[in-house]
Amino acid sequence: MTHPTDAQRRHDPAVRGFASDNYAGVHPEILAAIALANDGHQVAYGEDQYTEHLQDVFRAHFGPQAEAYPVFNGTGANVVSLQALLPRWGAVIAAGSAHINVDECGAPEKVAGIKLLTIPTEDGKLSPELIDQQAWGWGDEHRAQPLAVSITQSTELGTLYTPEEVRAICEHAHERGMLVHMDGSRLANAAASLGRPFREFTTDAGVDVLSFGGTKNGLLFGEVVVVLNPEKVRNIKYLRKMSMQLASKMRFVSVQFEALLTGDLWLRNAGHANAMATRLAEAVRGIDGVTIVRPVQANAVFALLPREVSERLQKRYRFYFWDEHTGEVRWMAAFDTTEADIDAFAEAIKEEMGRTA
Numbered sequence: 244m245t246h247p248t249d250a251q252r253r254h255d256p257a258v259r260g261f262a263s264d265n266y267a268g269v270h271p272e273i274l275a276a277i278a279l280a281n282d283g284h285q286v287a288y289g290e291d292q293y294t295e296h297l298q299d300v301f302r303a304h305f306g307p308q309a310e311a312y313p314v315f316n317g318t319g320a321n322v323v324s325l326q327a328l329l330p331r332w333g334a335v336i337a338a339g340s341a342h343i344n345v346d347e348c349g350a351p352e353k354v355a356g357i358k359l360l361t362i363p364t365e366d367g368k369l370s371p372e373l374i375d376q377q378a379w380g381w382g383d384e385h386r387a388q389p390l391a392v393s394i395t396q397s398t399e400l401g402t403l404y405t406p407e408e409v410r411a412i413c414e415h416a417h418e419r420g421m422l423v424h425m426d427g428s429r430l431a432n433a434a435a436s437l438g439r440p441f442r443e444f445t446t447d448a449g450v451d452v453l454s455f456g457g458t459k460n461g462l463l464f465g466e467v468v469v470v471l472n473p474e475k476v477r478n479i480k481y482l483r484k485m486s487m488q489l490a491s492k493m494r495f496v497s498v499q500f501e502a503l504l505t506g507d508l509w510l511r512n513a514g515h516a517n518a519m520a521t522r523l524a525e526a527v528r529g530i531d532g533v534t535i536v537r538p539v540q541a542n543a544v545f546a547l548l549p550r551e552v553s554e555r556l557q558k559r560y561r562f563y564f565w566d567e568h569t570g571e572v573r574w575m576a577a578f579d580t581t582e583a584d585i586d587a588f589a590e591a592i593k594e595e596m597g598r599t600a
């Protein structure tokens with residue numbers, strides 16, 4: 244057997260960025276789990292022993308009724324989940340900033356044929372009052388029927404819902420005949436920051452179906468559609484296949500989640516990423532001309548600084564403009580961001596700001 248050599252490595256592992264937690268590699272414990280599952284043959288398409296055991300892993304976190312359906316990616320998890328909540332004439336209410344609205348190339352509309360009813364928010368969070376802006380028109384055949392609400396935890400703007408806020412949304416939605424989806428692409432970051440078990444702000448708060456994220460928390464790839472209310476959310480297995488999200492070698496997705504969720508790897512990774520974001524926010528708060536514009540509650544920092552400074556910084560570190568119009572930028576920490584990475588980046592910000600003064 245031949246192994247790759249250092250000469251074949253096409254990237255510099257010392258280069259770090261702050262563009263996305265997706266820029267990070269795979270946690271070594273996850274890679275080891277994949278290797279463990281590798282030898283021999285297992286039945287394909289989810290009939291393997293890792294996927295069978297995964298059901299127990301998810302039930303331990305989300306309650307005995309939970310059903311886990313591994314998928315390839317977060318967009319797929321959302322598209323599969325939303326289809327299970329809605330008939331052909333259904334619509335989903337979501338924040339304008341929701342990933343399903345702005346970052347999925349219209350997949351919920353185009354792949355699932357779902358109408359999105361969006362609401363502008365201050366902080367990426369919906370509330371019962373905000374939901375009411377779109378929760379109307381049932382029985383009117385001229386309006387796509389609002390039959391689901393989708394919220395994101397932690398949000399695209401790095402903010403968090405408390406368990407009580409999630410519960411209020413779910414009660415409000417359910418009273419009006421709507422089901423609730425949670426995009427939990429960064430659910431682990433939320434749990435680590437809230438210091439609460441997953442189920443307190445999902446199952447126990449009334450969420451019906453969840454897109455549970457793994458990729459951003461140290462997996463090679465993979466997310467899980469978690470059905471929390473099997474009485475109302477059905478037929479995921481057909482929708483997953485129709486949506487091209489059924490992995491033939493599913494054992495390799497499942498074993499990663501087992502490694503992430505059986506012990507405390509999920510918490511170590513997410514807690515660390517959150518702590519690095521907090522460290523960055525604290526380091527730059529003291530720099531004249533740099534403003535942290537949103538609460539730092541998970542692993543994202545949003546800041547305003549002169550555009551030319553950001554552009555110079557981008558030559559040294561990768562990160563994105565969040566809002567091209569205002570010049571707001573987003574910096575994200577990952578499970579493998581080090582304190583030294585943060586300190587070097589903060590120093591670079593200071594230097595570039597100094598060149599402007």
Ligand SMILES: Cc1ncc(COP(=O)(O)O)c(C=O)c1O
Nearest residue numbers: 316317318319342395399426428
């Ligand atoms: C909140 C949220 N949901 C869903 C996704 C989709 O994940 P993927 O890129 O795996 O489709 C992302 C990815 O950035 C995300 O931030």
